[in-house]
Amino acid sequence: MRKFILLGILILIAVLSCSPNLKALDPTTWINPPHYGEIHFSFITNPEDRFYLPYTVVGKEAEFYLRKTGHVTVYALLCLVIFLNLNKFKMGYRLNFAWLLTTAVGIGDELNQYFIIGRDGRIMDVALNSTAGLFMLVLVVIFILKQPNTTKETSNYPL
Helix, strand or coil, X not given: CHHHHHHHHHHHHHHHHHCCCCCCCCHHHCCCCCCECCCCCHHHHCCCCHHHXXXXXXXXXXXXXXXXXXXXHHHHHHHHHHHHHCXXXXXXXXXXXXXXXXXXXXHHHHHHHHHECCCCCCHHHHHHHHHHHXXXXXXXXXXXXXXCCCCCCCCCCCC
């Protein structure tokens, strides 16, 4: 079941990431075929490129906050589900790999959005996605430490 939830979250990210001109407040824009612009990776080395620019939210506050809430929610859940799927590994590996994979998916998502017409891929969203995953893992560790009879040496963690 955990694997299907993980697959569902990844599909959700891919579908929403590829939807051109996506507006969080307009459900009719949520699923559309992608329209790619010119694909080049020279923007990565150009600190003046829009990929590195800060957000501009004047007049679009509700849309902006809804989108960022979506980023935080989806990437926190993604990190949790990745963590739960790694239950055969030691705790440190599970925590690190879940965060790294969440960050990698966030990087891929933002790079993809950079090339979709009507979308913006931003390095700040990569940081937001990664931080959401890290925050979820902090909550997981707090939850584990609050469990009775759980020590560092125990491999039977409740998650």
